[in-house]
Amino acid sequence: xxxxxxxxxxxxxxxxxxxxxxxxxxxxxxxxxxxxxxxxxxxxxxxxxxxxxxxxxxxxxxxxxxxxxxxxxxxxxxxxxxxxxxxxxxxxxxxxxxxxxxxxxxxxxxxxxxxxxxxxxxxxxxxxxxxxxxxxxxxxxxxxxxxxxxxxxxxxxxxxxxxxxxxxxxxxxxxxxxxxxxxxxxxxxxxxxxxxxxxx
Amino acid sequence: xxxxxxxxxxxxxxxxxxxxxxxxxxxxxxxxxxxxxxxxxxxxxxxxxxxxxxxxxxxxxxxxxxxxxxxxxxxxxxxxxxxxxxxxxxxxxxxxxxxxxxxxxxxxxxxxxxxxxxxxxxxxxxxxxxxxxxxxxxxxxxxxxxxxxxxxxxxxxxxxxxxxxxxxxxxxxxxxxxxxxxxxxxxxxxxxxxxxxxxx
Numbered sequence: 415x416x417x418x419x420x421x422x423x424x425x426x427x428x429x430x431x432x433x434x435x436x437x438x439x440x441x442x443x444x445x446x447x448x449x450x451x452x453x454x455x456x457x458x459x460x461x462x463x464x465x466x467x468x469x470x471x472x473x474x475x476x477x478x479x480x481x482x483x484x485x486x487x488x489x490x491x492x493x494x495x496x497x498x499x500x501x502x503x504x505x506x507x508x509x510x511x512x513x514x515x516x517x518x519x520x521x522x523x524x525x526x527x528x529x530x531x532x533x534x535x536x537x538x539x540x541x542x543x544x545x546x547x548x549x550x551x552x553x554x555x556x557x558x559x560x561x562x563x564x565x566x567x568x569x570x571x572x573x574x575x576x577x578x579x580x581x582x583x584x585x586x587x588x589x590x591x592x593x594x595x596x597x598x599x600x601x602x603x604x605x606x607x608x609x610x611x612x613x614x
Numbered sequence: 615x616x617x618x619x620x621x622x623x624x625x626x627x628x629x630x631x632x633x634x635x636x637x638x639x640x641x642x643x644x645x646x647x648x649x650x651x652x653x654x655x656x657x658x659x660x661x662x663x664x665x666x667x668x669x670x671x672x673x674x675x676x677x678x679x680x681x682x683x684x685x686x687x688x689x690x691x692x693x694x695x696x697x698x699x700x701x702x703x704x705x706x707x708x709x710x711x712x713x714x715x716x717x718x719x720x721x722x723x724x725x726x727x728x729x730x731x732x733x734x735x736x737x738x739x740x741x742x743x744x745x746x747x748x749x750x751x752x753x754x755x756x757x758x759x760x761x762x763x764x765x766x767x768x769x770x771x772x773x774x775x776x777x778x779x780x781x782x783x784x785x786x787x788x789x790x791x792x793x794x795x796x797x798x799x800x801x802x803x804x805x806x807x808x809x810x811x812x813x814x
Contacts, residue, residue, distance in 0.1 A: 419704075420669065420679060423679060429658070440635065442705050446705065448633070448667070456664065456666075460667075461660075466649060470620050470623050479623060
């Protein structure tokens with residue numbers, strides 16, 4: 415069945431299927447969709463891929479994705495340069511910006527430590543973070559990696575590397591999500607919520 | 615928030631988000647993934663899109679997708695040319711081929727009638743089917759459009775157009791799926807299964 419579709423179509427299906435979270439059936443549907451679009455839709459899509467690939471690079475300071483020299487956050491004059499929030503992925507910056515609360519800078523690791531997937535410290539932008547801290551001026555590093563095993567391990571690993579520096583290292587607060595229902599909270603979250611309880 | 619990511623990255627996210635079944639969050643994940651791949655992965659993907667777009671066209675007989683003059687089924691000498699199975703999408707040909715039972719030819723409509731989505735008879739390859747039948751030699755047309763409202767309507771519409779020709783027009787059998795559990799069969803399917811009951 416592998417050669418049922420024309421070779422170039424199979425190739426496109428393979429391309430889609432290699433993307434995360436897209437199975438063989440979805441890949442077929444996407445490939446058919448792209449080919450069925452009239453008027454240069456496929457060309458525009460291919461161009462978008464190439465252009466993003468050409469133009470987008472990491473911000474030399476925070477490693478977030480940008481087209482310009484510095485990213486918008488690092489280039490802004492209204493941000494608190496004494497605080498750095500460490501996240502795993504560029505999309506996490508967007509999530510934290512959405513809270514409209516955080517005014518400091520970021521550092522994007524581009525991944526989490528994951529021995530299972532052979533992702534070690536050298537595969538993340540940890541060295542760049544240490545260099546930033548070593549330059550001085552940073553007073554607090556907030557570890558905002560994901561609240562899962564890999565995110566926790568990454569936060570723990572980095573916090574140890576930061577111990578020699580005279581700065582505050584904090585971790586995002588864990589607990590029950592706002593607007594959720596205790597009934598559906600899992601045990602680990604409830605445990606963390608109890609540990610993180612505060613005076614009223 | 616629209617301009618939070620670099621413009622070319624936003625553009626790529628828009629490109630992914632315009633594909634069927636891909637929401638904004640998934641589109642972000644796919645775009646980040648493509649940009650994070652080392653060694654020309656993005657270029658290969660863009661090339662696959664363009665190449666498929668350039669090479670793949672409809673088979674002049676059955677309208678299925680092909681790179682060559684005729685598609686593999688129409689070009690084969692081992693197929694029964696008196697029977698034509700009418701399906702909505704190229705992927706449906708694959709499904710029916712998988713049964714290893716069908717030995718006739720196909721006709722791909724490239725869609726279903728859908729007044730809600732403004733898809734009328736002229737948007738489907740119905741005229742091409744009528745021309746094939748008018749040429750003679752076809753003895754049976756099997757309507758294998760999807761067993762849903764749009765697929766049923768399309769099958770009904772085409773079967774009326776085929777009435778003037780002296781051929782058999784059949785519809786795929788409906789009923790409970792093999793290996794399934796009656797408990798979970800929906801009412802409409804059970805009704806069709808009862809209507810389609812056979813002597814044992």
